[in-house]
Amino acid sequence: MTKKLVESDLRPIYKEQKESVVHVLWQFAATNDVWFEACSKIKKWSTCEDNLLKLIEKLMQKLSKEEMEEVAMIMRSLWLRRNQFIFENNFTSPGQVISAAREQIREFKLAQTVVEKSCLSRTIGRQMRWKKPNRGQVKVNWDATIDQKQKKMGIGVVIRDEMGEALTTCCDQKKHVQHSAIAECMALWKAMELCRDLGFLRVVF
Template identity: 30%
Template structure:
């Protein structure tokens, strides 16, 4: 039997029981049609609540993010490209060892539309933001393996990507301790969503201690 029918039967049966008790103990009589309408209203509320809880569960499970060690801060970044308008967007999240969101940043730039160049620019922005926040022990994490490997490497290039990476590596020296880490996209979802939203902003957006408005609370 369909679960909706079972739920409706249970709700109607309960309303009928309440109707009986009201008649016996309070002397009030509710028309059967009113009982059915009230039962269906209750059922609609239950279905809506189930849907809301399902959405919340999906939102909490969408990102397989791993927390940094105690006393360390993890900075995730991602970049997005808008080929139509010639813009790249960068999203940055800053979270502690218990997963608390310390800060986020969104920025964009008119830049040559190369995904690797966009990721290198994002790497520069994420380490700059970490220094601006006065952090000391950081894990810098992104889903571009090429940029992560370039940040780890001692080899310097002479193209635009290498220029951004080289500047990012210099800024990393401002931290007392630092590491870089590569993750898959499903472990970098929050930064990815911020990067996509950043494509349409007019000025940089920084939040402190709260999630940006693009993340639903329900």
């Protein structure tokens, strides 16, 4: 794996001061443009905060869980934008940063829905006297969910041993899928790929 390193710790645009995480995520003028457009509740917050942990504590006291999720994802997008500027000389707009963050939240929630459905299926299966596989075999359950509006699907896979204990789980998402039958087939394909990659040869699907 190749990693890119920077030789200077100065701020990559102005070059006059050392860069810090809180500068990238909160104090930088171009960062302020993002926060002004993204979250109305923090538009007037001071940019003089110099401790990231204390800043996050204050945000958690003032914002709802959903708002904090967006703040965290925007911070991630801001850091990725910083790296993209340094290594690729490409600086994205505030709108692009916010859109990318919100898209990541949507994808995460879609994947979480699949996992929750898989866990519910496991509970129901046990209540219905889940039939365990033979000794040395693993049993694989998979499921898929579709977001018709976004034309996306989420995939969830759970692999369990003969005692019903989860050995591994996997989540994934695919774009441009609208038909439920195709989604189920792609979920099964993902399950088979996971078994192959992990070396499970005796499998009950």
